[in-house]
Amino acid sequence: MLEAILFYSFAGLALASAVGVVAQRNPILSALSLIVTLCSLSAIFGLLGSPFIAALQVIVYAGAIMVLFLFVLMLLNVPRREEGDGPRGVLKGVAILLGLLFVVQVGAVIAAHGHAAAPAGYEATTQSVAQLLFSSRFLYVFEATSVLILSALVGAVALAKKDL
């Protein structure tokens, strides 16, 4: 019972702050709403039996990525002027309508086919995830991600530097 209460309150919090990310006109407030979304998603990961992903979510997303976002927002000193409506007035209605259509369509598919009974006693501990990650199935992919991170590092410096 407690699990269900926690799940639905964190789900509501995540959805409400996600609406805040989209509806907010000041990008700094959007970033702060996004941090609330990420933290409540971390709680939901924990409730779904994935403590490793929950910790990773807080450390990588809320810790590293959002700090990067806020850092760039502060660095660029964006003026807080209102965004003009302009030709986007029509687009706004179309986007919201298409979003609702997408929710109804995919929601109907999930409602029709998504009745899986979760097996009991499932717990994705750090140990079991690490054993799979470092097994021969995923080891080379894992090593490839380190190359990806290195190239992203070099690329970010090369792009943001004024004259290399």
Place this chain on the structure above:
Amino acid sequence: MTFPVQHAIYLSLGLFTLGVVGVFLRRNIITVFMCIELMLNAVNLAFVAFSRAQGALDGQILVFFVMTVAAAEAAVGLAIVIALHRSKDTLDVDAFNTLKW
């Protein structure tokens, strides 16, 4: 009584849709980036929920890789935003139309 895993998929659907709508609605390029992060998180939630429903751990590994790609994407993307801001002095997505005919 606990919650059905299906409801986590519904939450993932809602968050993903909000991210898509945000990409269409927002004009500030950094807010558009944050909406992309929102979509990536919705996908992560779907992976974890399916992993839970199947009782398999592969979804957790995929979430790990998605997070890695998201971190790399954020670093490179924000560097591009800084370079764009330097050349045009604005963050409005409609101002960057050099490649558009």
